[in-house]
Amino acid sequence: MTEESIESLRAERDRLACALAARATQLEAVSKEFELFTQTLCHDLRAPLRAVEGFAQILLEDYGDKFDADGNRCVQTLVSGAHNASALIEDLHRFARLCRLPFQPADIDMRRLAGQKADELKAEGAAAKFRIDDLPAAWGDPDLLAAVLEELLRNAVKFSRRQAHPSVEVSGTSETGCTVYSVRDNGIGFDPKYAGRLFGVFQRLQDEKEFEGRGIGLASVQRLVHRHGGKVWAEGQPNAGAVFFFSLPMRPL
Numbered sequence: 001m002t003e004e005s006i007e008s009l010r011a012e013r014d015r016l017a018c019a020l021a022a023r024a025t026q027l028e029a030v031s032k033e034f035e036l037f038t039q040t041l042c043h044d045l046r047a048p049l050r051a052v053e054g055f056a057q058i059l060l061e062d063y064g065d066k067f068d069a070d071g072n073r074c075v076q077t078l079v080s081g082a083h084n085a086s087a088l089i090e091d092l093h094r095f096a097r098l099c100r101l102p103f104q105p106a107d108i109d110m111r112r113l114a115g116q117k118a119d120e121l122k123a124e125g126a127a128a129k130f131r132i133d134d135l136p137a138a139w140g141d142p143d144l145l146a147a148v149l150e151e152l153l154r155n156a157v158k159f160s161r162r163q164a165h166p167s168v169e170v171s172g173t174s175e176t177g178c179t180v181y182s183v184r185d186n187g188i189g190f191d192p193k194y195a196g197r198l199f200g201v202f203q204r205l206q207d208e209k210e211f212e213g214r215g216i217g218l219a220s221v222q223r224l225v226h227r228h229g230g231k232v233w234a235e236g237q238p239n240a241g242a243v244f245f246f247s248l249p250m251r252p253l
Contacts, residue, residue, distance in 0.1 A: 045089055053082035091216040103141050103227060107251070110135040110149075110181065113142070114170045117150045126157045128166040128185075135172040136179045139251035144224045151217045152183040152244050159242065160187030177250055178230065184243040189236040198234050221246070 056078040064072055111132055118130040130153075138145060153168060160166035163186055172181040190198070199222040222232045225246045236242030 046086065049082050049086045049089070053079055053086065056082065094216070094220075101141075101144065103144070105140050105228075106142060108138045108140060108142050108145060110138045110145075110172065113146055114149050114153070117146065117153050118168075118170075120150075121153055121157055126161075128157045128160055128168045131167065131169045133169070133171040135170065135181065136174045138179060138181075138248050140228045140248055144227065145248075148221050148224050148246065149183075151221050152246075155217060155244070156183050156185035156187065156242075158187075159189075160185040163187060174250075175247075178247045179250065180245055180247045182243050182245045184241065186241040189238050189240045189242050190234075191238055192236060195234055195236070199232060218244075 056075050059075050060072070060079065064075075067075065111134060114132050114135060118132060121128075122130070149170075153170075156168040157166070160168065165186075167186050169184040170181070171184070172179060199218045218232075221244075225232050225248070228248050230246055230248040232244070232246045234242060234244045
């Protein structure tokens with residue numbers, strides 16, 4: 001290789017390093033702007049929403065007998081709407097905080113961690129039968145991955161609870177350069193054409209009246225897995241269950 005070629009490679013290396021540094025700076029700025037936006041949103045909207053909800057509740061309690069049926073329904077709708085808006089803001093705030101949680105990786109016994117989360121759900125009354133395979137160990141933050149498993153297991157329990165025999169299965173495999181984990185249920189499933197919406201903030205495929213939730217859990221899963229350098233995806237069919245996958249990079253040597 002000629003000296004001219006070497007210099008050209010060095011120049012290209014320096015150019016790429018500068019571009020990468022600039023991109024990292026841009027991403028950090030966007031993250032800080034999003035964090036500031038959510039903090040401002042939560043702070044500025046909490047008080048007026050609580051006031052609306054509080055005064056509407058007073059109307060119902062002190063003057064409800066003076067309203068006709070339509071009047072009571074309107075005030076109850078106002079109370080419910082203000083409460084839901086407050087809950088959405090709190091969810092958005094929690095989602096934004098995921099960006100600020102410390103990342104402290106370690107070796108993790110994923111089978112034990114998944115078993116702990118399954119036991120917690122059973123203690124809460126989950127009727128699903130859990131099966132947890134021998135999972136490969138993971139390299140990641142124990143608290144963040146505990147949150148990932150808890151959300152995926154809760155999601156599986158929720159959408160399989162109408163089955164006569166609800167079941168949830170956790171499995172994992174080691175692949176080239178990464179480990180892949182899956183949480184499978186035998187619940188209502190979903191139309192695969194909407195799979196891309198599952199991990200969006202406040203995206204829901206089912207009516208809230210049928211299944212509780214505000215569409216923040218799976219978005220949080222994606223954010224936490226991305227912080228590990230992994231990815232998430234899902235497969236499913238209507239009334240045929242669903243499988244949620246997430247991959248994690250192998251521990252660096």
